[in-house]
Amino acid sequence: MEDDTPKDIPEDIVKEASGGIPTRKTLIERLDNWSDWSSWDEFYRTYSGFVFHVARKSGLSDDESSDVVQETFIGVAKNLQKKKFDTSLGSFKSFLLNQARWRILDQFRRRKKQQSREANLHFDETEERRTAPIERCADPNGMALEKLWDKEWQDQVMDIALRRVRALVSPRQFQIFSCYVLKGWSPERVKKELGVNAAQVYLAKHRVGRILKREAARLSSEDQ
Numbered sequence: 001m002e003d004d005t006p007k008d009i010p011e012d013i014v015k016e017a018s019g020g021i022p023t024r025k026t027l028i029e030r031l032d033n034w035s036d037w038s039s040w041d042e043f044y045r046t047y048s049g050f051v052f053h054v055a056r057k058s059g060l061s062d063d064e065s066s067d068v069v070q071e072t073f074i075g076v077a078k079n080l081q082k083k084k085f086d087t088s089l090g091s092f093k094s095f096l097l098n099q100a101r102w103r104i105l106d107q108f109r110r111r112k113k114q115q116s117r118e119a120n121l122h123f124d125e126t127e128e129r130r131t132a133p134i135e136r137c138a139d140p141n142g143m144a145l146e147k148l149w150d151k152e153w154q155d156q157v158m159d160i161a162l163r164r165v166r167a168l169v170s171p172r173q174f175q176i177f178s179c180y181v182l183k184g185w186s187p188e189r190v191k192k193e194l195g196v197n198a199a200q201v202y203l204a205k206h207r208v209g210r211i212l213k214r215e216a217a218r219l220s221s222e223d224q
Helices: 024-030 037-057 062-081 092-115 143-168 171-182 187-194 198-221
Strands: none
Touching: 037 062, 037 092, 037 143, 062 092, 092 143, 143 171, 143 198, 171 187, 171 198, 187 198
16 A cells, blocks of 8 residues: 655645646637637536536526526637637636626526516515526626626636646545545544545645645636
8 A cells, every 4th residue: 555654745745737727817818729629628618517507506497507508608709709808807707707697697588488477576585486586687787696606606616626636636645635525524434444544634634725725716816
């Protein structure tokens, strides 16, 4: 078994990650090259699930949310092609929100037209689901959708940060961190099932945790 005791682990466990995950700014800049399919694929895989989840939590169905994803990314592609987004001039978070916001609202408008449903329902703070989703985010500048977006965005930031951390640390360290911190195993269970000692568990927690915070902070700073 690999010896992961503290005395054998270098102070800096971060290793050079060949082919690592590009920064958001770098990835977006690569999209200028329409023949770079790998960057477009990475971009879609990174953000499509996020847009889908926001659309679903806004009250849309799976099919409607899938349409939002497709239409949003078509809009993003067209805007990037026309140079309507510059990473030096604004937040990509806000740019993507604006692209998705209108597509989500379009779906509600289509639903309302097709089904001729009453959307102006009584709002009950203790049972928000009673209110039609269209009323909760009907204002394109309203706070409901923006708050949902911010919450999901933070989750997205952590997901990307975790992917980066996985690429930067040893598999063993990440496994210990994942079981102890992410899955919530007790130290005793981690030691027993992974065959490590207490020092290794706490070392992984603090070292990998430090890198995770750094990557999350770096991602968040890209949105400023």
